[in-house]
Amino acid sequence: MGPKRQPTLDEVAARAGVSRSAASRVINNARHVSQAKRDAVERAVAELGFVPNPTARALATQQVGAVVLALSHHDPAQFTDPFFAQIILGVNAELEKTDLELLLVLANTTQGQARLQRILKSRRADGVMLMALRGDDPLAALADQHDVPVVFGGRPLHGEPRWYVDADNRGGSRLATEHLIGLGRRHIAVITGQLDTDAGASRHRGYLDAMAVAGLSPSRVEHGDFTEPAGAAAMTRLLAAYPEVDGVVAGSDAMAAGALRALKAHGRSVPGDVAVVGFDDLLTALHTDPQLTTVHQPVHGLGREMAKMLLSLIAGEEPHPLILPTRLVRRASA
Amino acid sequence: MGPKRQPTLDEVAARAGVSRSAASRVINNARHVSQAKRDAVERAVAELGFVPNPTARALATQQVGAVVLALSHHDPAQFTDPFFAQIILGVNAELEKTDLELLLVLANTTQGQARLQRILKSRRADGVMLMALRGDDPLAALADQHDVPVVFGGRPLHGEPRWYVDADNRGGSRLATEHLIGLGRRHIAVITGQLDTDAGASRHRGYLDAMAVAGLSPSRVEHGDFTEPAGAAAMTRLLAAYPEVDGVVAGSDAMAAGALRALKAHGRSVPGDVAVVGFDDLLTALHTDPQLTTVHQPVHGLGREMAKMLLSLIAGEEPHPLILPTRLVRRASA
DNA sequence: GTAGGGCCCGGGAGCGCTTCCAATAACCCT
């Protein structure tokens, strides 16, 4: 540990021979300061190594200078998904342009949710980004209860929040399914994520859309939870219950990877016997064998747009909800 | 958005018919308050839904109520590694017991580093956990420059910080290598992480230790950067330069997974032709084919211990550096 | 020549909380 106390604005003012108000003005480069004083203050700041105390500033301005990113995942294993890392990266990228700090809240436990509530009530942050709600999430009501802007990442299952950023899950999943159909597959099954999740439900719906349009019966559905093991388990069940399956659309890359693993274990070739397509297009989609054909969603962009939207809300603007496009990325698995 | 201003302590005091000092005392459940007043205040708090303003409190007590976790990774892809997620999870688990908030700082860019500096200078946090330094990291000197406790996760390459938590990288890697030797392998190569990283260098050294003890020549070394693609590339180079290779110790699970992929692409069987062992024992080690024999390091525990150490520093104690044990987990790849 | 109007400037009142302190009140012991 090093030096002692940081200098205060008063000390800067004293050294520069001006009033504290004047010093404050040059710090915030406001008007009504002569060039002479401005220089004097700036010199003093440099000499003293002054950095304004954010706490004091926050108290005076009623602006904290921090926003929270709250992640509400189901369980630790899920948090481990690179998806969240990408979101964080995206949010951070946007925040780096400002001087807002990022408060991370893992709101999956009751503990965490209480913490988030407390943060909002006590105005410990200027805004909140809320990601990945479970369907029944009590957090969903949060936006209305406090005088703090809240941006949702993905939509809660019920009710449409005032501000959110989402990916076109339904459209993307439809694209994926249509691709399999175009490949001549006729026994196409789906492995869903949690259906009490908007992403899970919407992707499932996209699959149904495409099947209906093609006049195919939505052959078979197995449920997972977006994770690799769940994908493998679902695929195994699928193989047993519906051996003629020749196409699988999975609700996430991780589940698709699991499906690939199960298929290999059962001696089915991909895409020869069964074509599979994932959803997300995370880096891991490149590391499977064969490489995954998947629906790309701009995860990093999702994070960025959430941050942007929150920033504009904080600035007092009135942004519109945003749905980011998804697109099919053709690789080897389908 | 909902209700207006939060009530202040003065309003609580007024409603309870006591002085602000008294109210403050019961909020912080300090002594010297009669039971009667205590009850009155508590009732008022409940009725008004009062939550103390952390900013004001911070200003008065000179304690921010937040700590930062700074991650200094090389590039975005690296941050995506579940390793970091586990660290965050561990840190969070420990922090949940307190009412400290978690500030996340991605300190890989110059931007991020400057931000971290600013946070320290302006005392925007009560402590810092600093993770994953590159060897030359300017952040390493941070601990001495500010009057804020700093705990390192992993050691910087040069100099030993006063407080750190690390895993027994060298010992673990030695274990891994010895395992291959015990299996009868004699042409054992190593795929290292960045050597300008303590983890990278130490794991390399552990390999050299074991080889030396066994009287084997450290046949071949290829360098990677801890990521999957780097592992695949290194393995490919290895195969070309050293075709008789029959064992590989990789500096991370991700690189081991990459190696597996490359081996398969070149038609080598695992562990038949080549046995490979990873390092980390993240969930992904279970999802490779074959499942990865690897060195387990308690990543979640690493996060927890960092947080614990920081907490105890903040409490004014004098904790000791900590090196967490690693152990070999035998699975299918070796 | 003087009434405005702009620009500078410093004083001072907060922001919402903690905490020191001096003043009272309650209690103990011999």
Added chain:
DNA sequence: AGGGTTATTGGAAGCGCTCCCGGGCCCTAC
């Protein structure tokens, strides 16, 4: 009963910053 503790209590002084305001000053326009 009296001296000495020990508990309460509210007043008031900050913590370090922002920002409103009123007072000077100088310049322009009539």
